[in-house]
Every structure is written in C-alpha cells, then in structure tokens.
Amino acid sequence: MGAFPAVAGDLPFERLAGPSGVETSIAVAKHTWGADWKVVYVASNRNPVDALPAATIGDGPVVLTDGKSLNLGGVKPGKIVLLGGTGAVPQGIEDQAKATGAEVIRLKGADRNATAAEIARQWVAVNGTPKNVYVTKNVGSGSPDAVAASVLRDGPILTFTNDASANALAGIVSELKAEKVTALGGTGVVSDAVVNGAAAGKATARLAGANRYETAFEIAKHAKNQKSGSNVYLASGTALKDAMVAGAAKDGVILLSTPNGEGVKAKADTLGAAKLIVIGGTGVMPDATVQAAATGVVPQPAQPTQPAQPKPQP
Numbered sequence: 001m002g003a004f005p006a007v008a009g010d011l012p013f014e015r016l017a018g019p020s021g022v023e024t025s026i027a028v029a030k031h032t033w034g035a036d037w038k039v040v041y042v043a044s045n046r047n048p049v050d051a052l053p054a055a056t057i058g059d060g061p062v063v064l065t066d067g068k069s070l071n072l073g074g075v076k077p078g079k080i081v082l083l084g085g086t087g088a089v090p091q092g093i094e095d096q097a098k099a100t101g102a103e104v105i106r107l108k109g110a111d112r113n114a115t116a117a118e119i120a121r122q123w124v125a126v127n128g129t130p131k132n133v134y135v136t137k138n139v140g141s142g143s144p145d146a147v148a149a150s151v152l153r154d155g156p157i158l159t160f161t162n163d164a165s166a167n168a169l170a171g172i173v174s175e176l177k178a179e180k181v182t183a184l185g186g187t188g189v190v191s192d193a194v195v196n197g198a199a200a201g202k203a204t205a206r207l208a209g210a211n212r213y214e215t216a217f218e219i220a221k222h223a224k225n226q227k228s229g230s231n232v233y234l235a236s237g238t239a240l241k242d243a244m245v246a247g248a249a250k251d252g253v254i255l256l257s258t259p260n261g262e263g264v265k266a267k268a269d270t271l272g273a274a275k276l277i278v279i280g281g282t283g284v285m286p287d288a289t290v291q292a293a294a295t296g297v298v299p300q301p302a303q304p305t306q307p308a309q310p311k312p313q314p
Contacts, residue, residue: 013276026073029061032249037077049140050083053157055150055247070096082106120156130155136184145185148216148254150247153226169198220253232273239284261292
C-alpha cells in the first residue's frame with residue numbers, strides 16, 4: 001500500500017511487504033525488476049547473510065527461501081543462483097530450481113566468508129575488474145554495521161569473522177585486482193590493521209558512522225551516484241534481512257530507521273530523495289515510524305498527568 005502526505009515538504013512513501021521475509025523479498029524484487037529476471041539470487045530466509053554480498057552484483061534481484069519451497073512469485077528467470085551450501089539452501093530447493101528449466105549454479109564456500117569470496121568472484125565475472133573491494137565483519141557474527149552495503153555497485157564485499165579469516169583477505173583482494181580496499185564500519189568492526197593487511201599496499205578508505213544508522217547513511221552517500229534512481233529504501237535497523245535484499249534494487253539507496261523514525265527525513269533530504277520505499281510490514285516498520293520518517297515529526301511521549309494537590313484543611 002502507498003500513502004502520500006498532504007503537507008508540502010513531506011516525502012511521499014509506499015510500502016513493500018508480504019506476510020513473511022520470503023514474500024517481502026519477492027515484493028521488492030518485482031518492484032524494481034518487474035517480471036523480467038534474467039538472473040535471480042536465492043538466499044536462506046533463516047540466515048540471509050549471503051544476500052548481502054550477492055546484492056552488489058547488480059544484474060538481478062535477491063529473493064529468500066524458507067528452505068522448503070522455491071517461491072519466485074511466478075517469475076521464470078533464465079538463471080537461478082543459489083547462495084551458500086545445502087545447509088543454507090537445501091538440495092530440495094536446487095532440485096526445484098532445476099525443474100524450472102533455468103540454468104542453475106550454486107556459489108558456496110567452506111564457510112560464510114569463503115562463500116562471500118565465491119560471490120566476489122561472480123561479481124568480477126559479471127562486472128569486470130572492480131574499482132573497490134569492501135571489507136567488513138560478517139553480519140552473522142553480530143556486526144550489523146554494514147547491512148546497508150548491499151547497495152554498493154563499484155565492487156564486491158568480502159567478510160571475515162576472526163584473525164584467520166582476516167589474514168586470508170589479502171590473497172583474495174590480490175586475485176580480484178581491485179584498486180582500493182574500503183572498510184565498512186568503524187575501527188571497532190574493521191580495525192586499521194585488518195584493512196591495511198587486506199590492502200597489502202593498495203589504497204584504503206573507510207565508510208563509517210557512530211552506529212549502524214549513521215554507517216548506513218555514509219554508505220548511501222557514497223553509493224548514490226552508483227544507482228539510477230532517486231528513491232530511498234527504508235528498512236528497520238533491527239530487522240536486518242529486509243535491508244540485505246533491498247540493496248539489489250536498481251533505483252535507490254538504503255537508510256536504516258530507528259524505532260521512532262527520528263533523523264530519517266533529514267538524511268533522505270540530503271540524499272535528494274523523491275520518495276521513501278518502506279520495506280517490511282507494520283510488525284517491523286509501524287505506521288507511526290513511517291509517518292515520522294516521511295515528515296520529520298517524531299511524536300513525543302505523553303507526559304504523565306500530575307495528581308491534584310490536596311487542598312489544605314482549614
């Protein structure tokens with residue numbers, strides 16, 4: 001459903017949502033890609049961390065699966081790319097994908113970080129040598145700072161979880177032949193030592209804010225010129241799967257919303273937003289939050305009523 005505020009200066013908005021994360025991902029995919037999916041990337045709804053690096057490839061939408069059925073919303077893509085091993089996207093989903101007649105491939109590694117590296121190689125196969133390689137801590141390891149990085153288009157995302165996986169980054173960066181390595185998140189997420197080690201003498205940069213909301217804003221400012229539209233996709237800063245799949249949209253960047261929507265309007269205005277596209281139902285993005293995001297007016301909590309003072313007795 002869409003809603004358009006009547007006050008001049010407020011942002012129009014619409015909501016893309018379904019009864020589950022799977023249906024929401026399909027709604028987002030159809031909104032920006034229509035019914036012409038030359039390729040679609042399929043990630044686990046239960047743990048969709050692989051959707052984040054896949055969305056950056058930019059040649060098709062990302063949808064989620066519940067692991068039981070392959071729901072593509074009636075669309076018949078030419079190619080289906082399964083993300084992760086059978087623990088993430090079961091063999092039964094692969095069998096259903098092959099039954100559609102589409103070309104089916106699976107991008108997987110020994111763990112999430114190795115899967116991200118395989119997805120990065122696919123990025124290069126589709127887009128050529130990247131200008132950037134982005135490095136961040138794996139979202140599944142409790143670091144959501146880079147969840148909005150799915151909008152980036154000038155390079156793939158590599159992830160790490162510990163020292164061993166961080167030490168492996170330099171070899172992958174060298175293989176990808178990127179010009180620069182950019183850390184996503186502050187030094188508490190990606191230390192200078194990690195990004196410098198990954199770069200191995202290449203140029204480095206960092207996109208970071210004080211928290212996940214501000215980091216998403218920094219990423220959006222950086223990615224704005226990499227997208228063709230002026231929409232801003234708005235996802236909950238706590239329901240992270242919606243932001244991961246929204247990055248595959250062609251026509252805008254992503255902001256994360258606080259529970260009360262505070263600060264969204266100012267950020268969207270800075271980005272030159274023409275419209276907010278809200279991702280997820282009212283359970284994750286309540287109407288009051290969306291209204292505050294669109295208008296910049298955050299409702300203040302009601303003040304408790306002071307009890308009447310007893311009158312002094314004569």
